[in-house]
Amino acid sequence: MKKSxxxxxxxxxxxxxxxxxxxxxxxxxxxxxxxxxxxxLRISLDKVxxxxxxxxxxxxxxxxxxxxxxxxxxxxxxxxxSLEPKDGKIAVCFIDGEFTVKRLKVRKxxxxxxxxxxxxxxxxxxxxxxxxxWGIVTHVLxxx
Amino acid sequence: xxxxxxxxxxxxxxxxxxxxxxxxxxIAILSNNDGCVIARSNEVKRLxxxxxxxxHKFSSFFRQYDxxxxxxxxxxxxxxxxxxxxxxxxxTPEVEVYSIDEAFLHxxxxxxxxxxxxxxxxxxxxxxxxGMPVSIxxxxxxxxxxxxNRVAKKFNHKTNNVYVINSNFKRIKALKWLPISSVWGxxxxxxxxxxFKQIETAHDFTQLSDEWVRKEMSVVGLRLKKELEGISTIPxxxxxxxxxxxxxxxxxxxxxxxxxxxxxxVSTFASLCAEKLRAQSSDCNAVYVFVxxxxxxxKHPQYRNSTLIGMPFAxxxxxxxxxxxxxxxxxxFRKNIKYKKAGVIVTGIVPSKxxxxxxxxxEDYRHNLLMSSIDxxxxxxxxxxxxxxxxxxxxxxxxxxxxxxxxxxxxxxHIIKVK
Numbered sequence: 001m002k003k004s005x006x007x008x009x010x011x012x013x014x015x016x017x018x019x020x021x022x023x024x025x026x027x028x029x030x031x032x033x034x035x036x037x038x039x040x041l042r043i044s045l046d047k048v049x050x051x052x053x054x055x056x057x058x059x060x061x062x063x064x065x066x067x068x069x070x071x072x073x074x075x076x077x078x079x080x081x082s083l084e085p086k087d088g089k090i091a092v093c094f095i096d097g098e099f100t101v102k103r104l105k106v107r108k109x110x111x112x113x114x115x116x117x118x119x120x121x122x123x124x125x126x127x128x129x130x131x132x133x134w135g136i137v138t139h140v141l142x143x144x
Numbered sequence: 145x146x147x148x149x150x151x152x153x154x155x156x157x158x159x160x161x162x163x164x165x166x167x168x169x170x171i172a173i174l175s176n177n178d179g180c181v182i183a184r185s186n187e188v189k190r191l192x193x194x195x196x197x198x199x200h201k202f203s204s205f206f207r208q209y210d211x212x213x214x215x216x217x218x219x220x221x222x223x224x225x226x227x228x229x230x231x232x233x234x235x236t237p238e239v240e241v242y243s244i245d246e247a248f249l250h251x252x253x254x255x256x257x258x259x260x261x262x263x264x265x266x267x268x269x270x271x272x273x274x275g276m277p278v279s280i281x282x283x284x285x286x287x288x289x290x291x292x293n294r295v296a297k298k299f300n301h302k303t304n305n306v307y308v309i310n311s312n313f314k315r316i317k318a319l320k321w322l323p324i325s326s327v328w329g330x331x332x333x334x335x336x337x338x339x340f341k342q343i344e345t346a347h348d349f350t351q352l353s354d355e356w357v358r359k360e361m362s363v364v365g366l367r368l369k370k371e372l373e374g375i376s377t378i379p380x381x382x383x384x385x386x387x388x389x390x391x392x393x394x395x396x397x398x399x400x401x402x403x404x405x406x407x408x409x410v411s412t413f414a415s416l417c418a419e420k421l422r423a424q425s426s427d428c429n430a431v432y433v434f435v436x437x438x439x440x441x442x443k444h445p446q447y448r449n450s451t452l453i454g455m456p457f458a459x460x461x462x463x464x465x466x467x468x469x470x471x472x473x474x475x476x477f478r479k480n481i482k483y484k485k486a487g488v489i490v491t492g493i494v495p496s497k498x499x500x501x502x503x504x505x506x507e508d509y510r511h512n513l514l515m516s517s518i519d520x521x522x523x524x525x526x527x528x529x530x531x532x533x534x535x536x537x538x539x540x541x542x543x544x545x546x547x548x549x550x551x552x553x554x555x556x557x558h559i560i561k562v563k
Contacts, residue, residue: 054230054231055272057552057553060562062561076556081274081275094165097165099561100562100563132164134275
């Protein structure tokens with residue numbers, strides 16, 4: 001009887017991985033870096049600022065209505081849509097056809113949008129006005 | 145149990161999240177190059193705008209009804225889709241992303257859960273976190289979850305876009321309501337054949353004998369019948385199988401007549417196909433090229449043609465694929481035609497790691513080294529930095545996108561502005 005020979009074919013991997021010459025530790029036979037066992041990832045601002053990736057959005061501030069809260073014209077704000085709106089939180093809202101950032105104030109069941117700039121007046125949300133609380137502001141990023 | 149979650153008017157909803165003033169307004173989204181309508185809000189459906197309507201024929205309609213028209217903004221839609229899928233993954237580990245706006249979910253070990261309540265919680269969280277409204281159908285099989293989803297949407301005033309088929313009574317009631325042509329997996333041809341047999345609803349279909357269904361509609365049809373009967377036969381596809389064909393096709397902004405210009409386009413399409421091929425670690429064995437004139441133009445001569453060129457070996461090299469694509473173009477290109485569209489499709493796709501080697505012919509191994517270097521450069525410095533000499537250096541895809549909304553979530557220069 002004819003013995004069958006099992007041949008297994010392989011495709012040669014011609015992609016040589018040697019296009020990176022620089023070895024982090026060098027190729028010398030010296031003492032390995034004592035820090036190697038204690039490597040940590042470098043700080044990422046993303047991780048500090050973004051707690052919930054799927055619900056995080058960014059916005060650019062126009063105007064100075066929130067200047068006393070440290071939110072100035074041109075700042076970038078981080079918005080987390082997953083957070084619950086509460087009295088005292090700073091929120092991005094949609095009202096009268098535009099987005100606005102204001103502090104939420106709830107008094108006796110009435111919602112107010114309060115600017116942080118004494119030249120601006122708080123806005124009382126009446127039952128008729130269509131307000132969408134779009135998300136809660138968690139951070140502000142300034143560039144100097 | 146299975147759930148089918150799909151986003152309501154997905155593209156329109158993406159636009160509305162960042163422009164809430166468009167809630168309740170008619171919205172239409174156009175295909176690449178602003179060619180035709182590919183997505184509609186409910187309001188514009190009610191106005192009678194058909195799917196696929198050529199945009200240029202409907203400009204007065206858009207004006208008359210004050211329809212807000214958008215060019216398709218895939219960076220935005222893709223990101224919003226990922227966000228929705230991420231939220232869904234918190235509810236079960238088994239999520240099959242079925243399309244950009246749909247996912248099948250599998251719930252194993254959820255027997256003690258009130259699935260309706262659970263689905264409403266999903267719906268609520270997706271809406272809250274991402275702004276996306278979704279409809280959810282739940283049932284004991286994938287096909288029934290799809291049926292339940294249709295019920296949820298059709299009777300949304302009663303269901304609030306969530307419906308659960310969890311009893312035989314509900315299953316039969318839904319199947320008796322659903323026309324056979326609307327059943328998931330029943331194509332037009334099968335629907336027509338079934339109509340001859342007086343099969344009108346999904347329920348009628350389940351009354352056929354297994355033998356008949358298997359004989360006339362193969363095992364695929366039989367599986368579907370079992371699914372509708374409540375016996376799960378189609379599992380979740382958790383691993384994306386690599387694509388069987390990869391296409392790059394475009395309608396041209398302005399008509400192309402010259403061979404040189406067409407060569408440039410086809411080279412570019414072939415290069416893009418090669419890049420997509422390498423991104424999924426595959427090689428291809430054949431390349432298909434097509435060209436066509438503008439079928440809407442009565443004054444120019446009409447022409448369309450295509451060809452399939454087999455390659456002597458499997459490859460993922462831009463150079464090789466482009467060479468054969470251009471050979472194909474040479475065969476089908478005809479002078480004095482004003483071309484509107486062309487495309488390159490690579491097919492016969494095999495994984496690069498397990499391709500069949502041929503005895504004498506094979507890809508020059510230096511190509512693979514060159515390609516991986518090019519891919520690395522593109523990764524680091526952005527796409528389209530390295531091109532073949534027969535591609536136009538200055539030309540990137542200039543899609544006609546006159547109504548494009550900002551890329552709110554993928555480009556920091558485009559984020560929303562708040563006062």
